[in-house]
Amino acid sequence: MGITVHELTYYPVKGCAGTSVETSRVVGTGLEHDRVFMVVDAVDGSFRSQRAMPAMAAVRPAVRDGGRELRLDADGAGELVLEVDPAGKRIPVSLFGTPVGDAVDQGEAAADWFSEVLGAPSRLVRVRDGFDRAGWGETPGRAAFADAHALLVVSLASLDGLNARIEEAGGTGVPMNRFRPNIVLDGCGAPHDEDLMRRISAGDVELAHSVRAMRCAVPMVDQATGLRAGPEPVRTLAAYRREPVYDNKVSFGLKAAVLREGVLSVGDAVEAEWYANGAPDPGRPAS
Incomplete structure (x- = not known):
């Protein structure tokens, strides 16, 4: 079994709860109605x-x-x-x-x-x-009111790897919604495979690598109650996912740009073009 689309979620109001759907149109700024x-x-x-x-x-x-x-x-x-x-x-x-x-x-x-x-x-x-707001990174793309990129892509393997570390230290794992992804992938062979995807094709859609996603304090917020519930997962991420070129912020997930618009559905097969030696760092956005 290869990689497939496991979940699709758009967030109509930036910072508020998301809506999970079985099928979504993908436009230049991401999932339709997102942010x-x-x-x-x-x-x-x-x-x-x-x-x-x-x-x-x-x-x-x-x-x-x-x-x-x-x-x-x-x-x-x-x-x-x-x-x-x-x-x-x-x-x-x-x-x-x-x-x-x-x-x-x-x-x-x-x-x-x-x-x-x-x-x-x-x-x-x-x-x-x-x-029309430009993103930044290797393939900048466009964004509506998302922080800077059209889509956030995260794999179940990455969450499983993180939660295994949290639980090994005596903590409780966190749900995927702490990271507020748009696209969740199933079937990746290892945690953080999404970091290494240069191009992603699924359904009618083609996406491109923009940057690895730097995380702030939001993953420490319980998305059901709206209450802070830290220090996890940021504490554990800080032990193995720090990015020196981004002031030692922690990363989790891939920010992607839309190359080809179309329709994307849960269950769609995913084809990826991979970096041979790890995803290059795209550098900082222009100030």
Whole structure:
């Protein structure tokens, strides 16, 4: 048995819960509907993240009617159903301190709902038509409101290898959702095989290696409760997955760019072109 697609997940609102699907269209910025919405500070337009607000993990968005409607739900906050505004008022927004242009504000009801849930004045925005943001790395690709790349690819073998180390040290393994991948692969022969994939073909889609994924504090957040539950898995990753050229951050997973759009489904066979001597480091993004 070869490598197959085990799971597909998109995250409609950056930092909030994902939606797992059996089939997805893959567009230039990743899985359809992935991170097309973002919560921002109501004053300066900077993005909100689980890094500072882990409660975002417990917000459950659902895209409806082909993206024309968005349902938001969180324990204790009730449900809000929004008619998506693709062309309304625009406000400037930023990611990691870098302006990324204007995004479409989704109105007062969404702003009030997120402000209450997160305990800080917030607004919900959507990517505007024509939004085109470059990634970086060996194959930069394009991204919507993802950190910098279209897709995050992780293998079950990598998670199994990590959890074996955690459990050997007396800890409890973590679920895959701690890493918030878009594509989970089954059938890889060894942990971190995805690091060595130069090209990936599956379904109608072709992907390319951008960078290895550097991890922050988000994997220490319980994605069901929105509470920090560290120090694992970052503590164990730090023992064997540090990347000296990235200020000793830890890596887990592959960030990939979309070379060919199409349809991707769970169960699709995966064909990979492999690096002969390990994946090269693509260097830092241009500042």
